Amino acid sequence: MRFLIIVKATPESETETSPASDEQLLAAMAGFHQELAKAGALLDAAGLKPSSAGWRIRYHGQRREVVDGPFAEGQELIAGYTLIQARDCEEALAWSRRFPNPRGQGLAAEIEVRPLYAIEDFPPPAKLERFKALELPT
Incomplete structure (x- = not known):
């Protein structure tokens, strides 16, 4: 499972x-x-530049609107991520409990951990066969 x-x-x-x-x-x-890499659990990790360097695309029916950053919803923004592979939720929880405080010792901070969908989580219509053929890591 990926998290x-x-x-x-x-x-x-x-x-x-x-x-x-x-x-x-x-x-x-x-x-x-x-440690994650040595255990074979690290798939990817990166920090993100501030939202002032990014943009959003808003969909309005068939029309798209580009909204340049920065974005005001600071609590909802992402500063970085780590993508891991774990046997199950318990192993992912164990790794995430060891994640260093992203703001530094003694400061308030928060990380969120979410499982990714795997191709097996979706019903098997023929359209999904194209994704399976890509042979992406699960």
Whole structure:
């Protein structure tokens, strides 16, 4: 099973113009991700630039609207992610409990963990056969 560990944005992450420079935090994150990689559980990980560098597409029927960042909903924004492979929810929970505090020691922070759908979660209509043929990791 694949799980996405979502690092919530903070006012600091939304105003940064370069990656965080807290060396202790960077070392903790690097160590954690090295452990994930060594265990064969790490699929991908990255920090996101502030929402001011991005945009959203809003759909209105057939029409699309481009909305440039920054976005005001700071609590709902994502600052980074780690994509892991785990046998089950319990293993994913164990890994996520070890995730370093993304803001640094002693500061309030939050991560969210969500399982990804697998192709097997969908009904087997013929259209899904095209996705199965891609042989993506599950």
